[in-house]
Amino acid sequence: MISQALKPYVIGLDLGGTNSVFGIVDSRGDIKATTAIKTQSYSQVSEYVDASIDALQIIIDQVGGIDKIKAMGIGAPNANFYKGTIEYAPNLVWGHECVVPLAEMFSQKLGIPVAITNDANAAAIGEMTYGVARGMKNFIMLTLGTGVGSGIVINGQLVYGCDGFAGELGHVIMRRENGRLCGCGRTGCLEAYCSATGVARTAREFLSTSNEPSLLRDMKPEDITSFDVSVAAGKGDELAKRVYDFTGEMLGEACADFAAFASPEAFVFFGGLTKAGDLIMDPIKKSYDEHVFHTFRGKAQFLISGLDGSSAAVLGASAIGWDIQE
Amino acid sequence: MISQALKPYVIGLDLGGTNSVFGIVDSRGDIKATTAIKTQSYSQVSEYVDASIDALQIIIDQVGGIDKIKAMGIGAPNANFYKGTIEYAPNLVWGHECVVPLAEMFSQKLGIPVAITNDANAAAIGEMTYGVARGMKNFIMLTLGTGVGSGIVINGQLVYGCDGFAGELGHVIMRRENGRLCGCGRTGCLEAYCSATGVARTAREFLSTSNEPSLLRDMKPEDITSFDVSVAAGKGDELAKRVYDFTGEMLGEACADFAAFASPEAFVFFGGLTKAGDLIMDPIKKSYDEHVFHTFRGKAQFLISGLDGSSAAVLGASAIGWDIQE
Incomplete structure (x- = not known):
């Protein structure tokens, strides 16, 4: 002191x-x-x-x-x-x-x-020092930005692993067959779906595989960003909302696997995608509850970062x- | 002292x-x-x-x-x-x-x-106290028995999580579509494939979906155990060896995801399946090298328990x- x-x-x-x-x-x-x-x-x-x-x-x-x-x-x-x-x-x-x-x-x-x-x-x-995880000893931070990053705290300590590089949860495999190509050169990584670029890509896929009307059809597909998807979803666009459902469902499934590893008291989300609020957090929580191993059900909180962006x-x-x- | x-x-x-x-x-x-x-x-x-x-x-x-x-x-x-x-x-x-x-x-x-x-x-x-992980601060133990259990050591401490039950790696999801029913009531868990019962089930599946000759055809399918598979594989039975390839490949993929979490210096395997030695360890290592995020490649050892069974x-x-x- x-x-x-x-x-x-x-x-x-x-x-x-x-x-x-x-x-x-x-x-x-x-x-x-x-x-x-x-x-x-x-x-x-x-x-x-x-x-x-x-x-x-x-x-x-x-x-x-x-x-x-x-x-x-x-x-x-x-x-x-x-x-x-x-x-x-x-x-x-x-x-x-x-x-x-x-x-x-x-x-x-x-x-x-x-x-x-x-x-x-x-x-x-x-x-852990200034934000919503103050006092927590076991939690997982997921940063949803251009990529998907993670910081894992176990027993009150950051997990660095044997080499200092542990905590690359954006690169666990969520689709083992026909997975999207990820920037890391492999296929099916969480990041390929749940990063900002992944969300934009999901929107383009949904647009190209249906004729469903959507505000996003007013844009050139290649110009659509995750921000555009959030704006459309905020206006009630059903296709854009399904993009968030899809993204949140996959994040919930991923968190269910992470719980089997670390049984954290909270998952804390940070980054641009969290601005969508309940549009993304509700499907995450719903999917987590559906997929998590029974032992861990109902134990983890799902929080948005408490730090000013x-x-x-x-x-x-x-x-x-x-x-x-x- | x-x-x-x-x-x-x-x-x-x-x-x-x-x-x-x-x-x-x-x-x-x-x-x-x-x-x-x-x-x-x-x-x-x-x-x-x-x-x-x-x-x-x-x-x-x-x-x-x-x-x-x-x-x-x-x-x-x-x-x-x-x-x-x-x-x-x-x-x-x-x-x-x-x-x-x-x-x-x-x-x-x-x-x-x-x-x-x-x-x-x-x-x-x-x-960590008496065996092959002595002196290690970051490793993952996988027990391959009737089920698949795990004990995770990070920063020299067992990972218990917020509730004391962390480390259920047998229940991460390896097949999200058409996964096998697991004893936990969900589908696609690692345990449903890579436990002793999972190995016997894989053998029965391989037998029923091909006409390939195999020593295992001398048995009633429902009587086949993982021990029988190891005996057949030891005698050079190609189908039985493919059962180990399949099991090891999935374990290697799972370990690749675990590395993205914890970047351990070793994976230590324990239990009946390890008696198959290289038959199971070689496909694990090969699959791990193929699937792991580039940052972690070549960093983890794959060891069999050093404790007398x-x-x-x-x-x-x-x-x-x-x-x-x-």
Whole structure:
């Protein structure tokens, strides 16, 4: 407690392919100061880190200097928690062909401990620290965005596995025959159906295999996004609602399998698809109840992230900072 | 260390529907004394516990008295680790209609801490304490017997979930369409295919859907057991070997999904089916390599239990005793 009183803040970095957003956060999850740089503007990681430090220095000074800061947490693609590295991240100009020891680089410049993990794990820790999973020891976070990511908490700890990369629930197989091609090169992955792109694809499939009237027919099929589907569903479009039913049913089936593994007290959903609210959550819950092994029935809550969407990634990243064992 | 020197033993109880086998075990997994009673001979749990204590007293005296014993571990069906109970166990005369606080009952009679968990979890702890998973922090135990059970270790701890019942990997769904009916009432569970009964059923299916010659045709289909399949396969019977290929392929696919969850350093297999050796392990490994998400490829070992089959259950149960926090 003394250390938290003396060093009341952590730095969070949400490192995306386009933007890098920094926040200085207190233990209640209040963001005290924030800044950002363009991730893409630097061809070398050393330049990226130098530019980050320059931007950070200003907000560090705003909160009283580096002595007020306990640690830094980074949420980034292809992050290896154990090694503190980003490994062959296809979307990072300075990181797609190599292993970047990013935690160590920031730690040397700032003089504080730095940890790094992937976005979905950061989201799970953020939810456990500041959000709807506060106090929970066993829950599964599913991030429904461009892809389907996951962060798994068991016995109060993030599951990293033997290599630091555990928790790729977007890549469990939901269709073993005639499954959709996934970005990972395999077929039938959960992500191929239940990501934002998967939802748009389901809509296009439903449109092409029926003559059912739909607001979505006013668009070119290739232009339809998951956002368009949610807008149509919000207006009562039956086909669009069936897209959510289909997506939610599959998520419910997947969660039923995850329960057989971990028997979590909650599934927490995060990301664009959750904006559809009951349209997606109701079929998830219904399908889960129908499919789950009897022992686990009625035990798990289904929750939507409690963190504000625009700052959730920075909060999640910052939350890793509190957990660092010095 | 002092406590272990003063109390060098734990008691293990392998509580099955027919027999209850007790062993007194040291920290290296040597069984110093053993005894057994018939589980079925008692209609009341109090009689069962009294008979157990009478039998135990003799072997406790053999090792120098109760002061030499740190704790007792019980492996039992439908065991709830958190509550120390057996809950509605269909195979137990005195336990199929109620919740039995068995850990507390033994603890009161013996004056030592007692913990209880299901057989597969006990097997996993046994493997971690005395067997091939010694020193591992992340592994998954799959018991291939009458059913398919599992014990999952993450960050060095057994996964119990929010209710004490996590780790039912025999009941993840492997066939979502036209799946086999499982004993749990759902269809397509791993257990319906990869248990001993599942293997016999696969053999009957293969026999009935082809005219391929097979040694198994000398038997009545309904009499075929997984043991018969292994004997035929051992003699080079092609159909019997294909039964193992089919079973191993499905186990490999299932393990690929489990890797996406936990990225374990090993899968440890236990039970009758493992006696088939490479006949089952080779197709498991091949299928796993084909199906696993690229990040996890080549990282997990596939091992057969290192514990002697006849004493493995007692050893596993006893191993829980070392873990009890007093």
